[in-house]
Amino acid sequence: KTQAGALPPGPTPVPILGNVRDLTAKELWLTATKWAKEFGDVVHVHVVGQGLVFLSSPEATMDLLDKKGSIYGDKPSLVAFTRYGESSRRQRKLINQAFGIQVIPSYHPLIEAETHSFIRSLVADPSNYIDHTRRYAGGLTLSVIYGYEAVGNNDKFLNLGEECVDILSNRIASGGGIWPVDIFPSLKGLPTWAPGSGFLLKAAQWKAKMEEFVDHPYNFVKASMKTGSYVPSFCSVLLEDKEKCNTQFEFDLKWTANSMYSASMDTTITVFCHFLLAMVLHPEVLAKAQKEIDTVVGRDRLPTFSDRASLPFVEALLSETYRWGVPVPLSLPHRLMEDDVYRGMFIPKGSLIFGNVWAITRDETLFPNASAFLPERYLEKVDPALAKKRDPRTYVFGFGRRRCPGVNLVESSVWLLITAVLATLDISKAKDDFGNPIEPKIDFNNSVFRIPDKFQCDIRPRSEHALKVLREADAARP
Ligand code: HEM
Numbered sequence: 001k002t003q004a005g006a007l008p009p010g011p012t013p014v015p016i017l018g019n020v021r022d023l024t025a026k027e028l029w030l031t032a033t034k035w036a037k038e039f040g041d042v043v044h045v046h047v048v049g050q051g052l053v054f055l056s057s058p059e060a061t062m063d064l065l066d067k068k069g070s071i072y073g074d075k076p077s078l079v080a081f082t083r084y085g086e087s088s089r090r091q092r093k094l095i096n097q098a099f100g101i102q103v104i105p106s107y108h109p110l111i112e113a114e115t116h117s118f119i120r121s122l123v124a125d126p127s128n129y130i131d132h133t134r135r136y137a138g139g140l141t142l143s144v145i146y147g148y149e150a151v152g153n154n155d156k157f158l159n160l161g162e163e164c165v166d167i168l169s170n171r172i173a174s175g176g177g178i179w180p181v182d183i184f185p186s187l188k189g190l191p192t193w194a195p196g197s198g199f200l201l202k203a204a205q206w207k208a209k210m211e212e213f214v215d216h217p218y219n220f221v222k223a224s225m226k227t228g229s230y231v232p233s234f235c236s237v238l239l240e241d242k243e244k245c246n247t248q249f250e251f252d253l254k255w256t257a258n259s260m261y262s263a264s265m266d267t268t269i270t271v272f273c274h275f276l277l278a279m280v281l282h283p284e285v286l287a288k289a290q291k292e293i294d295t296v297v298g299r300d301r302l303p304t305f306s307d308r309a310s311l312p313f314v315e316a317l318l319s320e321t322y323r324w325g326v327p328v329p330l331s332l333p334h335r336l337m338e339d340d341v342y343r344g345m346f347i348p349k350g351s352l353i354f355g356n357v358w359a360i361t362r363d364e365t366l367f368p369n370a371s372a373f374l375p376e377r378y379l380e381k382v383d384p385a386l387a388k389k390r391d392p393r394t395y396v397f398g399f400g401r402r403r404c405p406g407v408n409l410v411e412s413s414v415w416l417l418i419t420a421v422l423a424t425l426d427i428s429k430a431k432d433d434f435g436n437p438i439e440p441k442i443d444f445n446n447s448v449f450r451i452p453d454k455f456q457c458d459i460r461p462r463s464e465h466a467l468k469v470l471r472e473a474d475a476a477r478p
Contacts, residue, residue: 029329029358069400147233274325
């Protein structure tokens, strides 16, 4: 077979298993970034015959995942949703119909209601902030997608969703390798002692749960549509068009709806936890943001979307939260559909391509003092090309044809989430029995999403008045 050039460089594989051991590392993005320093911004490793390519610069991610998106747009089938083909294009079309930028304002009342309810839960029970964020993200998605109103933290659909995401991202993904079995078909033949063989059982469990989770909320929409009393949602709007309702369409619709649920959960949790952590570690940033909100919004009402343009520091704080937190540090892999040659290096068809967002967002030339949380870096005026290169949104939502289709919704919902929290709550280090501040202990144990393990912190209302304003906002809601 003729090859146009050598494979991209990378760490030396061991026979047969290749780089399996390199890939089982905790915080794989750190390892991938070390490789980038050693071998360059395009690194190749292989796992039992499956090639993985890590792209660690804005140039490489743009050149391949964006500019050559038509051949870098496929997905491994289990990790995320669908292959890039007819069905994926149809699904994205459905999503864009529901989450196009012009549609988002119609979700504003829902977003506001979920945000205020989230703040009430934080006030009532601050230490369980992760559960509340999960409830918030799940609740928002269930209502937007299915018109379903989740009840409490123990809702049946929320629980089902949680089980699926948990099996996938924690048990399958961290069970000895990074990605599940049908990405590495060759793992099926491995003896049970080999790293990664535990995949099979877990993948079967996951599939069964997934089918439940795809069908149940969808059946809820259909049943409620039959009764005539239902809240319009992504599914109901698309189902109303009876013309299109054939089996293929329904199949696409229910899997699309489901993929959005899973996709919104851990991502939102990651972003919120990093915001919280940044506020715990940087009281001066919290104070500055609160001062801006007090000046622009005042203390007698809650911030709304119409305040956004007048809150540049909060905007910078949000950007810095995306950059510093890096919610999905290796993004989600794309699958190369045809052999390709890049800068003379040969990248074979079928390779899994990872955008190393961690390496890019920690690049000192783009972000001096990159490990520090400094919203001010986004207040500096720079030319548009550089601004785009430094905008974390260019990377943290993924790339090219598979870029996160929920981004417009997130851009609104996460903004309001942090702005409303800043307006109503104080966040600081927890104190021990002697009143000494406790340093939050930070560790990352999820192999796909960079979610900090639960840490101690102190969250409380800024004042009695803030609580009153919150109650008034609730009372005013129809
Ligand atoms: C802060 C929150 C979020 C972040 C950081 C985020 C990030 C991402 C990333 C990195 C990807 C992979 C893109 C790629 O493969 O190149 C992705 C895919 C996806 N996201 Fe999001 N996401 C967020 C929230 C949401 C929400 C709220 C929804 C839906 C309501 C959503 C729906 C999706 C879907 C459906 C995909 C798969 C797209 C495809 O494979 O074509 N995401 N997201």
